[in-house]
Amino acid sequence: MRKKEMNPSLKFLLTLIISLELSFRVSLITNLIVCALALIFLLYKKIKSKDLGAMLFAAGLAAFTVFTSGYWFSDHPNLWYALDIASRVFVYTLTTACLTITTTAEEMARSLEQNLHLPSKFAYGTLAALNIIPKMAAAVKQIRVAGMMRGVYLSFWSPTLYFKAILVALSSADNLAQGMESHGYVEGAPRSTIVEVPLTSKDWLYFLAGVVLVNLCAFLLP
Structure with missing residues (x-):
């Protein structure tokens, strides 16, 4: 950096x-x-x-x-x-x-991990959460559009909308965990500093x- x-x-x-x-x-x-x-x-x-x-x-x-x-x-x-x-x-x-x-969020996470010794799982977890927000927003929009195509309007406060969004979030969290493991992330294991x-x-x-x-x-x- x-x-x-x-x-x-x-x-x-x-x-x-x-x-x-x-x-x-x-x-x-x-x-x-x-x-x-x-x-x-x-x-x-x-x-x-x-x-x-x-x-x-x-x-x-x-x-x-x-x-x-x-x-x-x-x-x-x-x-x-x-x-x-x-x-x-x-x-x-x-x-x-x-x-x-x-x-940036990436700079902050790296600094907290290296300088304040924040556990890497919190640093990378925070980055993952921030990076997944745009995908979740797109998923919610897609859910609403799919509902309107079936004649169902899902308002901002609709419980159905949030239930479907939670299901999408759970699926995304599982995919994210698998992706981190496939890239060699192991909780508690020593890690080299790239940046x-x-x-x-x-x-x-x-x-x-x-x-x-x-x-x-x-x-x-x-």
């Missing part, structure tokens, strides 16, 4: 730490700083305007709901606190977007700098 970004595992940990830190600390200015930096990073990475707009719209709806619950419908309304908890929605959304826009995910001192430097800056802002800024 060509080294371009911070190590995926450290990016994941940094995103998690920022989210947890700001979940327990009331600091509206820190939230706004994090959101601004994350937004600048996404624009630098040339995120599609359509995707960014849809993401901000969905986050805005959630933030508005949180704000109304924390301010308009509170027995002791506090505008600053309501704005803080509403801005956290954008923090979670934008920081997660920064992670996903620069890291190495490096973890350098530069990655740790960026990670620690991010953690320190967030903590300084969270404890020094209101």
Whole structure:
């Protein structure tokens, strides 16, 4: 894997730490700083305007709901606190977007296995689940089309649709297990590393700098 970004595992940990830190600390200015930096990073990475707009719209709806619950419908309304908890929605959304826009599922799985020593069965199982989602969506569409050809409309909430989808999923899981075994995968057996995910001192430097800056802002800024 060509080294371009911070190590995926450290990016994941940094995103998690920022989210947890700001979940327990009331600091509206820190939230706004994090959101601004994350937004600048996404624009630098040339995120599609359509995707960014849809993401901000969905986050805005959630933030508005949180704000109304924390301010308009509170027995002791506090505008600053309501704005803080509403801005956290954008923090979670934008920081997660920064992670996903620069890291593929394959890179993340390899990094978790190599750098955080996640068992290979979980890493490969996660990859298998993510890769099978498009096939499952196509299978559900095919089931609905087949039903309409027989004059049966299977709605989104139809139990029959989900029952048939479960049968397809079970069949796909069995085929996937056989495919992994045929390619030499044995649970618990030592495996060679085809693509190495490096973890350098530069990655740790960026990670620690991010953690320190967030903590300084969270404890020094209101």
